Amino acid sequence: MKAILAITAAFSLAGAADAQSLYESRPVGVPQDINGNAQPSESLVGYSMFVIAPPPPKRLEVHDLVTIIVNETSRSTRTQSLETEKEYSSDVNFDAFLSLSDLVEGRLVSDEVSTDPLLEIDSSSEFAGEGEYERADRLTARIQAEVIDIKPNGVLVLEARTTIQTDEETQVFVLAGNCRSADVTEQNTVQSSQLHNLSIITRNEGEVRKSAKKGYIPRVLETVFSF
Structure with a gap:
């Protein structure tokens, strides 16, 4: 009877010895989300009580x-300024005047007349404008x-x-x-x-x-x- 108990105890110790050691290095892969992005915090969830896993990404559908x-x-x-200046001058000379009767009879008056300008026009204009626009x-x-x-x-x-x-x-x-x-x-x-x-x-x-x-x-x- 003692021999049977000894053999049973030996097998029990052998099974316990096969358990994984705490000091044995285990390969730990970095988990990924549905899009293939790495999430290192997920690998610490099983080892630390202070790790908080990030929430899953929000999925939206049409009509949400x-x-x-x-x-x-x-x-x-906006700021704008404009300046314009324009000058105009014109002289008109009349050398001779035709009489209506002479024009009907086909005669021209050959008397000398003054060649001084009978009509003189001078014009000038100047414009200056400035504008400013501001909006908030x-x-x-x-x-x-x-x-x-x-x-x-x-x-x-x-x-x-x-x-x-x-x-x-x-x-x-x-x-x-x-x-x-x-x-x-x-x-x-x-x-x-x-x-x-x-x-x-x-x-x-x-x-x-x-x-x-x-x-x-x-x-x-x-x-x-x-x-």
């Missing part, structure tokens, strides 16, 4: 909504955009359209642009500065717009008397 944070600032300054615009908003298309390389095509109507005032806001999928944050937002081919159109209609717009007569007068 993305919040665009609009913060656009533009400023333009800033647009801040948060707007929901729809993914209307996804390019083969993962670029998202976004479009947003908002209409705000208050009494008789209507404001239409249209935004369109392209962005990378990686630029969309976990909060499902993207900055307007990260959009390629950004297009922002704002239209206002109503009584305020009409009252701020110049009438036809002032515009015609400004066109005729532009300087």
